Amino acid sequence: MSIAIIREIKPNDNAELARVIRKVLIDLGVPKIGTAYADKALDEMYGNYDVPRATYFVVEEGSKIIGGAGVAQLDNYKGNVCELQKMYFLEEARGKGIGAKMIQTCIDRAKQYGFEKVYLETMPFMNAAQKLYQKVGFEFIDAPMGDTGHYSCPVWMIKSI
Numbered sequence: 429m430s431i432a433i434i435r436e437i438k439p440n441d442n443a444e445l446a447r448v449i450r451k452v453l454i455d456l457g458v459p460k461i462g463t464a465y466a467d468k469a470l471d472e473m474y475g476n477y478d479v480p481r482a483t484y485f486v487v488e489e490g491s492k493i494i495g496g497a498g499v500a501q502l503d504n505y506k507g508n509v510c511e512l513q514k515m516y517f518l519e520e521a522r523g524k525g526i527g528a529k530m531i532q533t534c535i536d537r538a539k540q541y542g543f544e545k546v547y548l549e550t551m552p553f554m555n556a557a558q559k560l561y562q563k564v565g566f567e568f569i570d571a572p573m574g575d576t577g578h579y580s581c582p583v584w585m586i587k588s589i
Contacts, residue, residue, distance in 0.1 A: 504576075
């Protein structure tokens with residue numbers, strides 16, 4: 429049995445990662461418009477995170493990508509806030525503590541970058557994810573921050589770091 433590892437994205441991860449994220453979104457019944465599914469960035473994740481104060485991490489088990497998440501400056505927001513972005517895991521990765529480890533990895537990197545808060549957007553029916561976010565200190569807020577373009581994600585959370 430192989431062990432899942434968290435590592436920074438590499439250029440040759442783009443196609444497999446895009447397939448993984450889209451599969452997760454389809455499996456969860458997430459709308460294709462107004463969510464990460466429609467993001468042009470999804471097919472060029474390495475390049476989109478190869479900028480200052482941004483990193484995307486993948487979870488790899490054996491030689492297979494089973495999920496990922498990243499942090500980057502919150503789009504269209506003036507302030508020292510980053511966003512936990514595109515945190516998705518295939519079903520085989522869920523329930524193993526990988527999500528909590530990934531969140532901590534992203535928060536640690538956000539701290540290294542000097543961010544003061546981490547913001548996220550999610551779907552109302554993603555109860556397990558929301559429970560995990562609350563467990564690690566995220567709190568619900570009443571309105572979106574910035575403008576991520578994900579108007580189909582009406583649940584907003586934030587955490588001071």
